């Protein structure tokens with residue numbers, strides 16, 4: 001699947017999908033990698049090593065630095081996929097050197113969570129090992 005390259009690099013991991021935007025500042029604990037926003041669809045789940053897909057970022061611009069802190073702590077997502085990138089997540093992915101793409105075709109939404117996917121941030125492409 002071809003989308004838009006946002007942050008370079010290649011990352012593989014299990015797909016973790018949120019239907020809701022994510023605020024990294026106060027929404028994700030940089031010390032554990034766990035989503036801690038109360039009521040969020042991913043509350044209690046770890047973003048570490050996952051290919052994290054969500055519509056776009058929300059909340060404070062400090063979220064970029066939380067993404068960087070996750071990387072420094074070895075708890076960053078393997079890659080990020082957004083429906084439409086905005087500056088908070090894009091800057092975070094770039095400074096943390098996390099591969100990131102956005103604007104994938106609609107078929108992406110048919111991939112079940114847990115599918116192992118590879119994000120090629122250089123080419124703006126996503127491929128998967130399994131399709132239901």
Ligand SMILES: C/C(=C\C(=O)O)CCOP(=O)(O)O
Nearest residue numbers: 025059060061062063064088
């Ligand atoms: C840079 C900021 C705070 C700090 O240094 O801790 C302000 C961030 O502003 P937002 O409106 O939350 O993006």
